[in-house]
Amino acid sequence: MSDAGEVEGVDAAVIGEKVAAAREAVAAGDADAWLSVGRETDVSPEPCFPYLLGFDVVWPTAVVVAPDSSAVVLGRHDAPTARDLGVHDVRAYDESIAEPLREVLDEMNAERVALNYDRDDVVADGLSHGLFLQLREYLPDREFTSASDLIRRLRGVKSDTEYERVRAAATETEELLQTATATWTPETTEREFADFLHERMTERGLDSAWAWDYCPTVHMGDREVGHTLPADHTVDEGELLHVDFGIRRDGYASDIQRLWVRGEASDGLRTAFRDVRAAIDTGHDALGPGAVGHEVDAAAREEPTSRGWPAFEHAFGHQVGRAAHDGGTLLGPEWERYGEAPRHEVRPGEVYTMELGVATEWGYVGQEEMVRITETGTEWVVPPQTELRTL
Amino acid sequence: MSDAGEVEGVDAAVIGEKVAAAREAVAAGDADAWLSVGRETDVSPEPCFPYLLGFDVVWPTAVVVAPDSSAVVLGRHDAPTARDLGVHDVRAYDESIAEPLREVLDEMNAERVALNYDRDDVVADGLSHGLFLQLREYLPDREFTSASDLIRRLRGVKSDTEYERVRAAATETEELLQTATATWTPETTEREFADFLHERMTERGLDSAWAWDYCPTVHMGDREVGHTLPADHTVDEGELLHVDFGIRRDGYASDIQRLWVRGEASDGLRTAFRDVRAAIDTGHDALGPGAVGHEVDAAAREEPTSRGWPAFEHAFGHQVGRAAHDGGTLLGPEWERYGEAPRHEVRPGEVYTMELGVATEWGYVGQEEMVRITETGTEWVVPPQTELRTL
Known part of the structure; x- marks a missing residue:
């Protein structure tokens, strides 16, 4: 390893940006410190660790972020990698994390400590129940609170480097789809x-944005839609090719759907495409800074049902x-399975x-676009599909 | 998908064997049912789901195993995949998992329910704290207990299919190392x-057994050992090449270390190799059914220190x-960071x-072998390295 404060294979640029943002978020919140704990992260990843640490750990490891400082408490074996990262005060232990963790929290005067648990948001729920019980024992006098709001802000609001990567992933996704068609x-x-x-992705060293076998999801013609694997169907004249696809490159994901018709589209198919497009446009009009998730969903959802289509069974936007499903605020209905996620502001x-x-x-008329929220509205991550493409 | 009860990409053979074993383990234990809960498993995997379900889910999903039956409660979208698996009674929901989950537990007369939490064992600690709080609310009248013992048995004791895969992974690991040297x-x-x-692994479609960048770990000559990345070192005359390496194929892992010397080994190096080998052999003699983890560790650990070497800083065996670190009983010392793991019986x-x-x-003299526990003793998974190999 070099002495330049860079760790090969670890995303030091993004981690530096995100830890700085985390310290600001802790300063703005109501906890004294934010404590993320994980272990054996190749088996059980802590969803915040890629933002705070960027490498796998084996022994119990704690990252503590306070308004003015941050520290990592970890096994001696992992300490050199943490030191080379150059972002945190590094405390190595041999036998138990308990004492050095208490010392760090004492030095930060951290009485009220935010932990990574949330009933609804998977990316803010990285603390296992067993580790929670252990923290309860190790830190009996501390007040615990949920870090959900902090994580929602940190993970949702992209740094410049992060957004550039998301955009690059989406652009390459479109390009791959054009190559395939x-x-x-x-x-x-x-x-x-x-x-x-998949062959192009392997050649280019790209991961799939969700489970490999289901990414892309490919539907040709009129068949059941769902979490289904590609099969032996082909596209008949006048039918649709529908693809739901995303890649992950440099750690960041994309997620779009595109539609092609073989030959001439019938009037009915054109109507269906227009009606779905109208729903996307209506949702898009309602989306912007300060919009509430379920209100955007409701606006979009109403559009096709008012035109006689059955209700859409999923959230409008994530x-x-x-990750392709990156948690936090959801543009979804207030259904119980979504919990609090649709009630936050964009x-x-x-x-x-x-x-x-x-x-x-003629097939499944599914559309999916990606937008970034700006200070005043939105901007497309990649140009949207406004017309049926022809095979 | 076919109608033959097979799900492409899902490991139905292993799941059938493991769910049958799980039902027996529940019958032998003191809980009425075993409840595993997860969601968005591509972001946050539930370590037991690959044994029980074998595919990723998005919405909250519960697998319930009782002595005489098993059920899965999951989002409607995932239900077809679960039905094709053909192992569980399938209950699909649209808005909330709560009511169908209560119904399943009522039908099983399950008052005492084992959940996946454990302070020490990561593979038995797949329940997040947020989901625990949700279960506490959904199931206020049930008694919760830890499923640790059940998971330790289910995950540790390999079915025939599983062991064949571990052995195949270890064999291919040895073969890859021979090709490389x-x-x-x-x-x-x-x-x-x-x-x-890495190039050979990519060609063959093999995963690394732990984080790709650190697998293999390669040390040439005398340099700091740890979770370090391969660098620009070469092997000088009389020095060691040390490799810690494992692959994952068909879902199962290997983990071995091998040693080569360039040219002639010095007497000191031969002595070091012999002393480490003696520790492995002493641990091996102590290992077998009924052995307690920390006793095996102590026997092995004593060997090199009695010969004047510094104490080994890790557990003797996992x-x-x-996974390469598959949890459960550990052949390790009773250090706080290992918790209860070294106190169980093999x-x-x-x-x-x-x-x-x-x-x-001359370099790091590290050895690592793999053994299977039999009814009466042990057998090597692949032949051990009993002599220094020459480059």
């Missing part, structure tokens, strides 16, 4: 179309970042999908 | 050696399965590493 023939099956994309710097679809006899 | 030259750097292995069917090392002026 350029080689499409009437004999191409869903599976072959997916295999083609955030994209390190912030500048967040990146959302806008997504809706209807089933038709 | 066959192309080694005195100019080969650590980084080039690691890159060679289990290998889906069971037939479990697979352990045996590992120890000392730093010398």
Whole structure:
């Protein structure tokens, strides 16, 4: 390793930006310090560690962020990597994390400590129940509170480096889809179309934005839509090719849907495309800084049902970042399974999908676009699909 | 998808074996049912889900195993995949998991419910604190207990299919190392050696057993050992090449260390190799069904210190399965950071590493072997390294 404060393979640029943002967020919040704890992170990842640490740890490891400082308490073996990162005060231990962790919190005068638990938001819920019980024992006098709001801000609001990566991932996703449709023939099956994309991704060293086998999801013609694997279907004349696809490059994801028709689209198909497009546009009009998640969802959702389509069964939009489903504020209905996620306000710097679809006899008319929230409105991450493309 | 009860990409063979074993383990334990809960598992994996379900889920999902039956409660979108798996009674929901989950537990007469939390064992601690709080609210009248013992048994004791995969992974790891050393030259750097292995793994579609950048860990000559990345070092005459390496194929991992000397080994190096080998052999003699983890560790650990070497700073052995560090019983000292893990008894069917090392002026003399516990003793997963190999 070099002595230049850089750790090979660790994303020191992003971590520096995010830890600085975390210290500001802690200063603005009502906890004295933010404590993230994880162990064996290749088996059980702590979703905040990539922002705070950037490498896997084996022994119990704590990252503590206060308004004026930050520290990491970790096993002696991992200490050199943490020192080379050059972001945190490093405290190495041999047998137990308890005592050095108490010392760090004492030095920070941290009585009220925010922990990573949340009933609804998976990325703010990285603390296991077993580790919670351990912290309760190690820190009996501290007051614990949820770090949800802090994490929502930190993860949602993208730094410049982060947004550049999301945009690059989305741009390459579009380019891959164009390459794939350029080689499409009437004999191409869903599976072959997916295999083609997987081969290009492997060549380029790209990960899929969600589970490899289901990314891309490819639907040809009129068949059941869901978490289904590509099969032996092909596209008949007048039918749709529908693809839901995203990649992950440099640690950041994309998530878009695109539609192609083989030959001439029927009037009915054109109507369905227009109606879904209208829902996206209506949601887009309602989206911007200060908008509340479920209100954006309601505006978009009403559009197709008012035109006689069945209700859309999912949230209208989710955030994209390190993960395709990146947690935090959701543009979704106030259904119990979404909990508090749709009740938060949208912030500048967040990146959302806008997504809706209807089933038709020609195939699934699903559209999904990506937008960034600006100080005054939104901007497209990549240009939206405003017309049916032809195969 | 086919109608044959097989789910492409899902490991139905292993899941069938493991769910049957889980039902037996629940029958033998003191809980009425075992409840595993997860959501957005591509962001936050539930370590038991690969044994019980085998596919990623987005919405909150519960797998309930009772002595005579098992059920999965999951979002409607994921239900077809669960039905095709053909292992569990499938209950789909649209808005909330709460009511169907209560119904399943009522039908099973499950008052005492085992949950996946454990202070020490990461693979038995898959329940997040936020989901625990949600379960406490959804199921106010149930008694909760830890599923640790059940998971330790289920995960540790390998089915025939599982063991065959671990063995295949270990065999291929040895073969890859032989291929790499066959192309080694005195100019080969650590980084080039690691890159060679990574290229072969990519060609063969193999994952690394732990974080890609650190797997293999390659040390050439006398340099600091730790979680360090391969660098520009080469092996001088009389020095060591030390490699810590494992792969994951068909979902199962390997983890071994091998040693080569360039040219002639000095007497000091031979002595160090012999002393480490003696520790492995002493630990091996102490290992077998019914052995207690920390007693095996103590036997092995005493060997090099009695010969004047500094104390080994890690556990002597860990289990290998889906993960290289597979949790459960540990062959380790009773240090606080290991918690209860070294206090359990070794069971037939479990697979352990045996590992120890000392730093010398010629390089790190680290050895790591893999053994399976049988009804009467142990058997090697792959033949051990009993002599220094020559480059």
